[in-house]
Amino acid sequence: MKFTAQQSDDGVTERLFDLTVAGAVVPGVLWTPEAAVGPRPLLLIGHGGSQHKLFAPLAAYAKNYAKTFHYAVALIDGPGHGARTTQEQSAGFGEKIRQQMSRGEGLGGEVLERMMQWAGQAKPEWQAVLDAVQLLDIVGSGGPVGYLGLSMGALSGISLVADEPRIKAAVFGLAGLHEGSQVLAEAARKLAVPIEFLLQWDDEMVSRQAAMALFDAIGSAEKTLHANRGGHGGVPPFERAGWMQFFSRHLGPAIISP
């Protein structure tokens, strides 16, 4: 893992890194408390379709977890996203998503197919990032790891969390079981850690039925569905506060060194 830039602001240190995985350069970012010494819980955040590792709302949550809970938080540019694509391709993919939404068709066809392909590719990348980050003194290998990902971030995360025993709790949502989602369904059934699952009651991309089917498939003994009014982009702010409660319950507080 090669660190390419580092800066600190408001008590949080941001480190950009590149990690080569199976020939591909995966760019990522790690946030930790500025005064971090020793191991701590680690939260992985998987961004949504057409977003990237420094997408402002995700970076804001990440910094908040580092600042409030003293967690380490990592994001990567998913396959086909951020620095791993051109602005033109990224805009083109975003436009395809918007068109599907405006036609009221829901997630499907080429867009879903590409997201599932990227999700499969992201899994070994996240595992390599986890390996590398856990070698750092300020993260360590002993602490619990969580995963937070909505929409495409959930598609990527479900198979990762299903196969990765280091991850102890996850927030997923804004995703569903669509026709031909056998791989996703199988991964969901393998999940065994506590899951909080977000559903938007009027989601233009994921039908209520598809989202319910995905929640139903989750194998975990502890799983909670949170459904709210509103569309794909309208998750209410109080749910974000709820994720902090969830992770604090399952990953625990960081041990602050004296």
Next chain:
Amino acid sequence: MKFTAQQSDDGVTERLFDLTVAGAVVPGVLWTPEAAVGPRPLLLIGHGGSQHKLFAPLAAYAKNYAKTFHYAVALIDGPGHGARTTQEQSAGFGEKIRQQMSRGEGLGGEVLERMMQWAGQAKPEWQAVLDAVQLLDIVGSGGPVGYLGLSMGALSGISLVADEPRIKAAVFGLAGLHEGSQVLAEAARKLAVPIEFLLQWDDEMVSRQAAMALFDAIGSAEKTLHANRGGHGGVPPFERAGWMQFFSRHLGPAIISP
């Protein structure tokens, strides 16, 4: 309102009262912080079928709200419950509920019919209790009021909250729209305040479909469904902590007098 007994323990004062409403004596209990001076938010808790105003788990939450948030909390014996019935009748009704559950039939027939009848009767009783309690210095009429009720407590609460502008937020759950539930559906559509709605994924008494239909009918702009694995009696403990977050967000903290 006639107070019949008062005791304080662990910083919380418990007052038993009787209030005559439309010829019926409604026995109730009010918990407040022992040092309470001046107005504060008020939480009404509607007990479930075959429970009563001092049902231990509800009394424990009530005292916790009084102690932690400095709220006033009121419960009453619902019609046909607690001191308003004989032990024999109460045991008989509880047995009917258990039989329905063990037959896997879900809530219906005579049990549901009686619950809905009691719910209709409870509404003016709760309104009279609200009037009386708000006259007390330690509650006052200016503060926000919340309602928490599951199962029969939700059936009673939905029409109360729909028609009672003093109630600003409510937690409902473990209830659904069954055949012939027009009155309940109409009340749910009239709801306009923030609602948190609990659904148990494997509820023996309320089908997933009936519970979803009730959540769907709720008219409020802010409504959140929380679904967890388990049966009617298996709401996970972390949901109770979530209710405190919800009420704290909507009723605010009590103003502690110096």
